[in-house]
Amino acid sequence: MEQMKKTKFFLDTASLDEILYWKKFDLVDGVTTNPKLLSDQNCEPLKRVKEICKNVTGPVSAQITETDEKNMIEQGIMLSKISKNIVVKIPLIENGVSVAKTLAKKKIRLNITLGFDPSQVLFFRNIDISYFSFIVGRVEDFGVSNRENISKLKQIININKMKCELLCASIRNTEQLIVSIISGSEIITVPPKTWKSILNNKFSLDGQKDFLNSWIDLKKNKKGYTL
Numbered sequence: 001m002e003q004m005k006k007t008k009f010f011l012d013t014a015s016l017d018e019i020l021y022w023k024k025f026d027l028v029d030g031v032t033t034n035p036k037l038l039s040d041q042n043c044e045p046l047k048r049v050k051e052i053c054k055n056v057t058g059p060v061s062a063q064i065t066e067t068d069e070k071n072m073i074e075q076g077i078m079l080s081k082i083s084k085n086i087v088v089k090i091p092l093i094e095n096g097v098s099v100a101k102t103l104a105k106k107k108i109r110l111n112i113t114l115g116f117d118p119s120q121v122l123f124f125r126n127i128d129i130s131y132f133s134f135i136v137g138r139v140e141d142f143g144v145s146n147r148e149n150i151s152k153l154k155q156i157i158n159i160n161k162m163k164c165e166l167l168c169a170s171i172r173n174t175e176q177l178i179v180s181i182i183s184g185s186e187i188i189t190v191p192p193k194t195w196k197s198i199l200n201n202k203f204s205l206d207g208q209k210d211f212l213n214s215w216i217d218l219k220k221n222k223k224g225y226t227l
């Protein structure tokens, strides 16, 4: 069996507070932003991306928002100059393929996002991309599962000797996180909300409450007993 590397975790957010909070748990090997996440923050997007880069040592993905090829290329070049840890995120649309080809030739690090079908990675098989983002949760919102496709995508990347890392994204719950890890995704980008719900597992919290109630009873009834 292929020796698997330790999974890296990126935080899927544009919130500086969340980045600083989850850094304490060692869960910020990098950050992925997107136009929606930046828009939700109600901030000046470029300024925010710069601030994120200053607070994170790992890769920070900033997504192209232009749609015309020439403008996409210009925006990609501009974004790549923000910081040395910037990765330019390109949406998987027709123009995205040629834009990726041009930016890769300029040695700009790239993250192809909005991958929903493992076969889509083939459009980039001869392009030097760093990450291929495969969307797990967003399709489940529509009742379709992409879980079995993760390992198929991993095989397609390996068979075609692509150097990119598989990055599973749009992780809504623990099941999606687990299947991404065991299917061999090198990187998983997780929204803060998902980490919060995994950390605060109902049974962990109830169990702790139960233990502490028993402990209070013991202290009440047998004064002086302690650990």
Ligand code: E4P
Residues within 6 Å of the ligand: 012, 032, 033, 034, 036, 113, 133, 135, 137, 138, 169, 170, 171, 189
């Ligand atoms: C990936 O890089 C995106 O930021 C992420 O998948 C967004 O996913 P969602 O909008 O479905 O949560």
